[in-house]
Amino acid sequence: MTTPHALSAHQVHARLHELTVLDVRTPGEYAAGHLPGALNIPLDQISRALPAIRHAAGRGDILVVCASGARSDSARGTLAEHGIDTATLAGGTGAWAASGHGLRHPERASRAPWGMERQVRLTAGALVLTGLGLGLVHPAFRLVSAAVAGGLAYSALTDSCGMAAVLAKLPHNRPRRGDLDAALAALLSR
Known part of the structure; x- marks a missing residue:
């Protein structure tokens, strides 16, 4: 990757179209608002997603995002141990929203989940x-x-x-198998 390991919200906004964005928060947090185009791969599912992430990394830069930056730093470290170079969004989705950039919300029939x-x-x-x-x-x-x-x-x-x-291990914070499989398939198609 030709970018530093932590990118500002402004830098990410300028490059969003060329980044593969992995949101490592729980599905509930992801549903509450995520970066446009972000795929939800919860932190505890990173190991399962390694082959798909490695595939996507071969096609472009990977950005790992969480709420504040702590979990994305952890994910970046895990991925680095497996030879996958990534960047994080400094300050996470909080910094993204504070910079005036919009968050996307998936369509849900039920009320919004808690972060x-x-x-x-x-x-x-x-x-x-x-x-x-x-x-x-x-x-x-x-x-x-x-x-x-x-x-x-x-x-x-x-x-x-x-x-x-x-x-994060409670049922409402766990990814549904189909959601995680869809995110992995999207990574493999990139």
Whole structure:
């Protein structure tokens, strides 16, 4: 690849027509808004998608995208270990939208899914409140709240999120087999 490993939203916008864009967020996050033409290959499915990604990389540059850049950096590292050079969108879809570029939304009959950050906030808040409430019954339950607080601090320091990794495994965050197969077929046709 002749581009740096992190591209700004402006650089991506100028080159979008020549990039193969892989969105490594969960299907729910992807459905909430993604770059035009992006294919959804969730981070935990990258290994399965390696042959198709390798094929697409032989035909042009690959851009890996997530919400903020952390997961796309992880995906870029995994792909680099397999000899596939990619770039990431600095700041992710958040930076893309903040730069005034539109996000695409697939047609859905149901209401829009929640993004991973919102799911983490809800789960963390619910666990803290549960720990505090049960702490009225027995003080040891307050440790649940302390564990969540510690996990959030660790998450901020390491720019990773164990809770998001667990939530990504829930059924509404998993790709339907047909959706992933369609994304892989699209990569192979490029």
